[in-house]
Amino acid sequence: MKKELIFKNFSVYFDHYLFISITLLSVMGLFFLYSASHGDLNSVIKQSIFVGFGLCLMLILSQPDPDFYKLFSSLFIILSIALMFATMIFGKEINGAKRWLNFGFFTLQTSEIIKIALPIFLASYLYNKPLPISTKHTFITLALICFVFYLVYSQPDLGTGLVVFMAGVYILFLAGLSWKFIFTSFGLVVLSLPFLWNNFLEPFQRQRILTFIDPSNDPYGSSWNITQSKIAIGSGGMSGKGYQEGSQANLNFLPEAETDFIFAVIAEEFGFVGICILLAFFFFILLRCLYLAFNARDRFCRLTIGGLSLVFASTLFINLGMVVGIIPVVGMPMPFISKGGSSLLSFYIAFGIIISMATHKKLMQK
């Protein structure tokens, strides 16, 4: 297994399994997007610029030694939080949500950045703490997680907020959070659910959860999306209707076909066979990450690879689960496939860092 490409005296850190599968997924994403956007070449070109840029970024971010990330992780998180505040003040409001910072050529969804920065920072904070993590460090970590979660949640963006929250919790758990603490807090959360329901969820979020439990509640209200999504997926059948032949997507029955519900377009046009092939790529990436985490050079790298790969898995599952109707609609893009630069870039960054963590050998070790 090669982990470095050596060009003369200059070595490039590179994991071809991840690189090739991510590149293939991105290209397939462009191909699906062309159909989902009814053949709108402009948005495909725009997306392919992001893909090209993202792949380069991934390659570049693979080069620094993990110690670089360890060293600058506090700077990353401070910068990301600063961006979040900037969004709060200067952000562009779309449909009542303030999630985007406008840089002229590119509109950045800042919560996508903090989704990466938080687990890296927590990994650098916890990597040298003895097992099990002490109550003090647990609470400091949780306080930071909750703070960041609240920043994202208040935009409002519950979906990304949950992923950010989970990203933090994954690191904490992997770093060795005590089981006693886990069981105690789990009990407390269950008990406080009614309180959360009444005080933290917006009425439309409650409605989404209620329609999720009983979809017949309002066919043209909040469950319209999920009904149409299920029709699109179901009518795709075993082998699909064919590329650009999906009537649900082409005739606009499917909402958000280019972004959150792009999986439904794929399922409609390529059927169960097609989505199994697509998912194989995702599963391959996840398993590759598992392997890399096991073989990482130190605890920091292990935690980072594990945490980031789980962020990836969570995002994917929330998106897929939402589209087929097994979890409520929260608004979550499909990694590498959905239209949208911020989410795309965040995962290139994440995998760039994962590759860096996986490929650099510690000179002292072994």
Next chain:
Amino acid sequence: MIDLNERFIEKRSFFNRLIIVYAFFGFAFSFFLYQTYSLQVSEYSEYETAAIENKTKEVLVQPIRGIIYDRSGKIIVNNVPTYDLIIRPSKIRSIENFLSEISLIINLNSDELNYVKENFDLKARYNRELVVKKNLSKEEIARFEVRSYKFPNTFIDVRYSRHNNYPKLFSHAVGYVGGVSNDELINILDSQKLPQIETIFKYSNGFQIGKTGLESTYDDLLRGKFGRKIYEVNAVGRLLDERQFIKPINGENIFTTLDIDVQKVAYDQMDNRRGAVVAVEIDTGSIVSYVSTPSFSTNAISNGISSSEFNTLIKDKNKPFFDRASQGRYSPASTIKPAIGLFGLENNIIDWDFSLDDPGYFILPEDQRVYRGWREGGHGKVNLNKAMIVSSNTFFFSLAYQSDIYKLIDYLSNFGFGANVCADCFNPDKGLLPTPEWKMNNLNFGWYKGDTVNLGVGQGYLSATPLQLAYYSSVLANKGESKDLSFVFDKTDLKNSYIKSQNISDLDWKKLHQSMIGVIDSPIGTAKRLQELKKYIVAAKSGTVELVSTETKEDYKIIRENEGNRDHAIIIAFGPMPNPKYAVSVVIENGESGGSVAGPVAIAVLNSLLDK
């Protein structure tokens, strides 16, 4: 720093925990795959259907209504095409520009301009057609056609209106059409197993159904079957490609037994007086003429009428909408006498030789009440023949007095009294054949002998429609045999009936006919004035319906000051004798004399029928 042992424990703990989370995701993704499998494989057909239903929309295409013909094949009601200017708003960029350009060719009034502006956006969004102007003139069509290349998404299409060529002659017989209510349309669509109610209209005033007359009774046939255009639609309901066109089946034409010429004679003879004429062909039971006057124009009602004109019609005290022919109830008066005479013969109460002295009145033995005839001093010695010719009330009072009421009612029912005698008339009234039970239930009085006596001259509670009287007339003409009346040829389910009799022979019928011929031909006949009008030998029986009971002629002169109190004139007739082909009934409200007022109408109708 952590020592090597701790490093090993840490590493193992990390692996275990990562495996736990991965296992959780493994489980979650398996569940996801299971869900996807059930959507795409197990429940595929349901979702496939749902996707097809989502993207298709059926728009109904209206059939063209059947044509209604008269018995000689002349068109009574037709569909007249009008030409409408129609646009496709979704393909027109600026409606303002379009309107300013089209206005140079076709003049649009402010109502039409407003209608187009108000509906343009909506029709454009859903890709529907929009009618800019209805009923273009020939010059407008010509002006548009030469410049049509300038207007690529504008075209002229034909629409129809229902047009009766004789709008006043057939207003009650054929009736009119009108817009359909939502409920009615839903019922029609249900009967044709069609779910949608969006319709492409072929008629300039939308989908029409028969409201009265034959348009209503034969609506099912005339209506036809909807066709369907199946479109692909997008999520907002915009029509995209037309996928399939199932042509409508146009309505069937109806060939009626009505005769336009005879209808015209009857209508002109009535001269807008209140009343009705019904003429039937005896052998077939087919209705040849069916007039109720005064009348109204069905075209105005079917294709739009101003509300003031409509109000004038509605408020007219002569009630032009009222179908007197099948819904007007009139006492048969003396026209009942042939049936009563037959009853007397059948039950051996009288025979042709039986006679009595007619002093001009009949005294009911029970209470000494006096029942008067029409002629003071009476008719002297009368037998059945003379009683018919001179219309002696005394003779029939006496005959009825000796009759059993139940037997009499049963006998009269043979002639169509109290029953529906028409297979396809619109909402016919059954009149009233009173029974003692009916009187007790409705008037709370028992049946008096006097009621039976009154029945003997067709007065009192007995009432019939002109349609029933025509049927009665044809039963008499056909010696007791009859067929239900109908407006169309070859109606297979017509009821045949005949009067069972033990004591009435063909000779009796001939004598009866002879006495009815005498009503006109005898110098003492009540309708002797018709002698100079008739061209054929006609049997008849006139009647005069008393609306107000008076003791003397002087009293009548007082009450006739009010036109509404005057007697109704009534006559039944059939001819040519001795082999009658047609039977007629005529009622003229407040016409006073059956023989000399209703009679000429009946003779004119028979003349025109027999002249053919």
